[in-house]
Amino acid sequence: MEERVYNFSAGPSQMPLEVLEQIQKELLCLPGAGASVMEISHRSKPFDAVIDGAEEAIRRLMNIPDDYAVLFLQGGATMQFSEVCMNLAHQGETMAFIKSGQFSKKAMDEGARWGNAVCVASSEDEKFTYIPKLDPANVPKDAKLLHFTGNNTVYGTTFWELPKVPEGCGARLVGDWSSAILGIDIDVKAHDLIYAGAQKNIGPAGLTVVILKKDILERDIDPVVPIMLRYKVAADARSMYNTPPCFAIYAAGLVFKWIERQGGVAEMERRNREKASLLYDFIDNSKIYKCPVRPGDRSIMNVVFRLPSEELTAAFVKQAADNGLISLKGHRAAGGCRASLYNGMPLEGVKKLTEVMKEFERHV
Ligand SMILES: *Cc1c(COP(=O)(O)O)cnc(C)c1O
Secondary structure, X not given: OOOOOEEOOOOOOOOOHHHHHHHXXXXXXOOOOOOOOOOOOOOOHHHHHHHHHHHHHHHHHHOOOOXXXXXXXXXXXXXXXXXXXXXXXXXXXXXXXXXXXXXXXHHHHHHXXXXXXXXXXXXXXXXXXXXXXXXXXXXXXXXXXXXXXXEEOOOOEEOOOOOOOOOOOOOEEEEEOOOOEOOEOOOHHHOOEEEEEOOOOOOOOOOEEEEEEHHHHHOOOOOOOOHHXXXXXXXXXXXXXXXXXXXXXXXXXXXXXXXXXXXXXHHHHHHHHHHHHHHHHHHHOOOOOEOOOOHHHEOOOEEEEEOOOHHHHHHHHHHHHHOOEEOOEOOOOOOOEEEEOOOXXXXXXXXXXXXXXXXXXXXX
């Protein structure tokens, strides 16, 4: 086998090796099914065990209360930008958005197509290098939802303190936690709805996890909303209104069980803090690398940093790749470099990264 590299991509990202090996072992014959998980009916007993097992495991991992539903959907987190609006507001109604980065802007763009999308806080003035404070007075009383991006994948910031819906406002709190779900402890009860694309911290692309308060399912929704995009339809069909992404759900279930064996989300967060501190400390003490993000708002999942010039950035990214450390180039909107340190990235990978960074700096 060719040697595996350390993949610092923001997504799809590195998965735990143990999970990949289990997938390899079971690929031709899922135990009890006599065939691959890609070949069996989603209405079969073996697949029932796969999807139920995955739901039970994520419920245990995130302490999801009984009055919340868990949905396994498709379309990525991007589909949720509009799906959330269509399920929580009627056309033309008001929705509040916190603009803290690339994906929150995209979410608001979709909101503006459905209704009256209001920006209630923004950090665009300083290129999204901090988490904006929400002034409760900015949230319209009639807003149906308050949307925020919990971890800003492109700019490397995190809402370490959750935004709050002001008293007297009926808005539902919606968090896009695509790039930090299961990597840090997230208080599900404090949200009405959480969504996350799978390809960062959960498993293969093609699956989106939505965790929502069950009373949302009883809302009277706009009749134009397509059947496929109604949460209630998905919930009533146990996420199998149509053929679900069977393989991605299976792989996600294995990742959930792997996290449980490691000690749960608390242990993941401990490891992620250790990895991120190692890298941030190195950057903060170096002469050529700089992290533009305010220290208190820094993400432990996506670490962004800059070098003094485009030429040095390109040379560093190349030298890292030559050393088996790939995908360190920053998002095109942010520039510079970015190291994503999701659950699948071992501490050794980050140690190796700091060694290569040190070596590069010595020769500048
Ligand atoms: C990656 C990402 C998205 C987009 O996810 P897709 O699954 O590609 O649609 C949205 N929000 C955040 C925070 C992300 O990190």
